[in-house]
Amino acid sequence: MSYRSKVAVVYLLGFFIDLINMFIANVAYPAIAHSLRASVAGLAWVSNGYIMGLTLAIPLSAWLTQRAGARQVFLLSLALFTLATAAASFADSLSALVFWRVAQGAGGGLLIPVGQALAWRLYAPHERAKIASAVMLVGLLAPALSPAAGGLLITALGWRGVFFASLPLALATLALAYCWLRREAPADRSAPPDATGLALGCGALFLLLFGLTRLSGSHATGLAALLLLAGGTLLALFARRCRKRPAPVLNLNLLADPLLRFSMAVYQGVPGVFIGISLVAMLWLQNQLGLTPSAAGMLMMPWSLGSFLAICLTGKTFNALGPRPLIMAGCLLQAAGIALLTQIESGEQQAALAGAFALMGVGGSLCSSAAQSSAFLNTPNAALPDAAALWNINRQLSFCFGVALFTLLLDQLCAHFAPAQAYSWTFWCAALATLLPLPLCFRLDNRAVKLRLVPKQETS
Template sequence: MSQTYPDPFRRFMITLPSMLASTMVAVDITIANVALPHMQSALSASSDQIVWVLTSYLIAGAIATPLSGWLAGRYGRKLVMTISVIGFTLASALCGAANDLSTIVIARALQGASGAALIPLSQAILLDINPPERLARAMAVFSLGSMAGPILGPSVGGYLTDALSWRWVFFINIPLGIASFLLMLAFLPESKNERRVRFDMFGFVTVSVALAALQLMLDRGEQLDWFESAEIQLYAVIMGMATYLTAVHMMTAKDTFLRPELFKDRNFAVGSLVRALLGVVVFATVPLVVVMTQSLLGYSAFRTGMVGMPRALGTVAATMLLARVVGKIDTRLILGIGLLFSAVSMLLYARMDLYVDQDTMLWVGFVQGIGGGFVFLPLSVMVFATLSDRLRNEGAALFSLTGNIGNAIGISLLNRELIHFTAASRAHLVEGVRPDNPIVQYGMPDFDAGSATSLAQINGEILRQSAMVGNVDIYYLVFFVSLAMMPLVLLLRTPGPRASREPLPVME
């Protein structure tokens, strides 16, 4: 059965709403971060409570992401995506209008669940409407939204928060959602599986419980001192049991929620592992740099966003370049170069101090963006170039989920290590604060150990210095992780031309 592809105009009109929706969701992953302090004040919430604005979004999205593949196969991508856009837009409006914490937490959960299908199904649509020779360009377009979106989030969020209010972080989605919905309704093709697959309720429940327990463990661990807390231990036990049941069920039952056939494809299995590790190397470092820029360098939310713009520009530039060369040279070489760029950017961040100038922050961010662009696009091409067409919906959903899990683990891991490194540095610095220390006498000639003002002043400086040392140690850690990932690239197979393509789902 030969596959026909839409003409260039219709392909553009299908791509536009798909990318508009997926970019909107990608931006929303990070856009609310810089607005959290303003939201906390407006909603009269504590620090522990306001974190649920992020946690509810992530948990709901994690649970709904693998479900999107089955829903698209059962009811068709067009119906699933249009309903998802409507739900995401309405939830965004409710978030912006919320006047209490409970409302915004519920609305954020609805937003996360509604938007979960938009990124993986947009990727699957781009793969379907483009012939094999345009696969790299299609993934380049997808990469621009999915990679640049989270990077642009803090910039957009900082501007909207400073110029208008935190509510516009959510209201901005309304016109974008409406435009995306109308274009999808007019141009999006329908696709359904010819064979209806039953819904695996047991598999869905075990996967959902495992993901929810993992996300709660990651989000609450830092506040509760990790495994010193009985709550975190309970989450770990629940996650372990649910993961075990999921694995056994997947290997022994038919038509399971997670398809074991996906992991028989070596590129998909290895690529998913690499994507999860990129959560540490590429994605988890962005919020660390943002926090460092605001809290230690004293930049405003808007200025922090502007300093982060070159990171997005580097990603865009790398992606546009690679769209022309992917397929002409060994893709594994491009992946290795991307990891090298990421490693170099971390080494450059590690050489910074509290007096780093803005120009240095700009060009180092640009190098980091190039690294991300060089990694994500070729990885997407290699993962889906060898994957069976009939597994695209499930594959795109699981690949997206793997990335989200890697991002969440990476952020939690680096935050935990940052606290550890900062505490160790502070303990070391405090040891030297003595009246007889010549360095203290030189730096603070008026230091009076019996004065509360002098003690508060030197304690504040120690906190700043130790926090900066903690950040530097984190950047060195990520540098070594980037180098350690390079051998994994060699396990990927460079796909050759596919002699034939399997029949795709029926497109109406």
């Protein structure tokens, strides 16, 4: 196996572990609530704590990589993740569980951007669609397998089993990373850490995530707006500081690349919308159409099949077509799938439900895989740690924003309309939001992107 294949395997294993831990705990909520006597609001932090720890650690990834080297940071993040996973398995209170979930997330927050930067720099631009497809396949498998695997583990081992299950794979990945990853000299040992910039960046992300969490709850209060305003202010101060510092926490100058900005906007407009509307759809399927939780969950199967088809199609056609036609088709297909939900009035319309979820799977994955393949085409290898950190922060915020926006919208509509009408209007708004990246597609220089994807001729 070539060195770059080994790096890709280690990164994909780490990515899989991270995603499994993001999704698998959800199915354990009832058992955790009973065991630890937790409220619904407290349980939300079992998931939100992981996401928060993950997002807050990402700004550190590029700086730590420059100071200590990618291999050392990757091993450190895996070790932290493994330790926190074991500790979460033995937590005897909700507060202890949430604390270790935050620590788990911090390990994952370092793991993903560092591993992504390590892998991407070993592949030429015209080869990155293939590794992006592999990443998307892992991203497809984790949410598809997690609910079923989690249910079996809880039945056999109780809720602690969902955390114990990650340990063997985490330890195996740690061993492979130790054996396979090459030790590299740090890029910069002289630049001092920008403690003020780091505090501003982490403070901004914390306030934004906390504010979005408050918005996505059943009681949207003025406190949520205040938190978001404070987070936005700190974010503006952080951006200003990063542009002035010679060695910033994050290199925001990379956002001058229109292709990176375009790819990040697509992620906000399509995958982010789907994460939010999928939560609304699960409530609608059970509360309005009367489906059982298992029947509602089974609709992720046509979504997974559609997503798999889209990922394979992107891997085979991206270099020839470029991102524009794939993303435009993806926006239209996901919007059509969401709009189809407004025409369904009974849980017995199984074919229509399966078709809607399949359309969302094809459309969403066309956009996400094409955006992932495009994001770093113009990024030099030396800047990949910073670019990967920016990309992953945007990905996490898109998920939080999608959930907050559409649960808040549904809550407000339910206060003024009958539930069936409120769900219908929410679906229509989500379908329109999915189309927002379309104008950006027309401004994209697709021909220039395709030229970047032409393999360079080897010279003798």
